[in-house]
Amino acid sequence: MEPNPRRPVQSALLLPIVFLGTLVLLVGAAAGLGVFRDAGVPDPSGPASTAIPSTTPTTHPTVTGSPVATTPPTVTLVGAGDIATCSGDADEATANLLDGIDGTVFTAGDNAYDSGTADEYRDCYAPSWGRHLARTLPSAGNHDHRTKGLAGYRDAFGSRAGPADASWHATELGGWDVIVLDSNCGDIGGCGPESPQGTWLAAELAASRTRCTVAIWHHPRFSSGFHGNDRDVDPFWQVLYAAGVDVVINGHDHDYERFAPQDPDGRPATDGIREFVVGTGGAPLRAFEAPVANSVIRSSLAHGVLKMTLHQASYDWQFISVDGSFSDHGSATCH
DSSP: OOOOTTSOHHHHHHHHHHHHHHHHHHHHHHHTTTEEEOTTSOOTTOOTTSOOOOOOOOOOOOOTTSOOOOOOOOEEEEEESSOBOTTOSHHHHHHHHHHTOOSEEEEOSOOBTTTOOHHHIIIIITTTGGGGGGGEEOOOOTTGGGSGGGHHHHHHHGGGGOOTTOSOEEEEETTEEEEEOOOOGGGTTOSSTTSHHHHHHHHHHHHOOOSEEEEEOSSOSSOSSSSOOOGGGHHHHHHHHHTTOOEEEEOSSSSEEEEOOBOTTSOBOTTSBEEEEEOOSSSOOOOOOSOOTTEEEEEOSOOEEEEEEEOSSEEEEEEEESSSSOEEEEEEEOO
16 A cells, blocks of 8 residues: 555654554464464475465467467365364364365374274264265374274275275375375384385385375374374385475374474475474364474464465465464475
């Protein structure tokens, strides 16, 4: 808006003072609400408050006699982990968010508390997130594995849970590889490179012809939350980093946390993997422990979902809380 030339000069001079006072009040309020941002951590995407650029399609002239190249459509991947419990209604609140967001729904494990039984999936998961079952890409957590053979999980998700002899699978979504892994290493024959899952993962990455890849599983390699770093999934990170994977999404810790791109040893790297911990699907939230290296922003303030908008060579992220009390968003290009 252009300044009003008839406005007294004194009013213009007061505006910066009022703005600075308001800013101080807002920052002080956020500090008491369980939101933490580490300004000293470099993040190539820029600050989380940067607005997501619009994606207006460009019209290209058609050349007669020549084939017109087509590009994969922009798609949405949205979800969270640590979801449904019959003792609360936060999972219904996050499911309401899904109602208004088109695209593919992911789960980052621990989908039905407390033990992933058929009854818990029917009574706790089905009434909320279950109404999006037909568009869900699930992954299994440690609570799901409490039921032998993932019986409740497999009954609920059917073929979407992967082949009968494996709880890991992959799909292509809008020109992206979406890889779902099972980080419950002790229940599935290990997570190392020689394990059944490890050999499958190496073959899947070698066969990939897409530029961009996101991997989803339950236990985070890096976390400032209650459970903290999980070294058992380091083999995943080693092979994913070597293949140039862009994003990893996890749950397990009941909070939201975003990391700057890093290598498997937790060192900042421009070609590193950006990790999101999104254990905010409905289970009770927990406070953070001491922050670990490269954590950019974290909140245990509100339940919510992570919305990923996947373009041909880039992606946008947006954490949407159920009550609007916290948000995080940004954009980055693929490796």
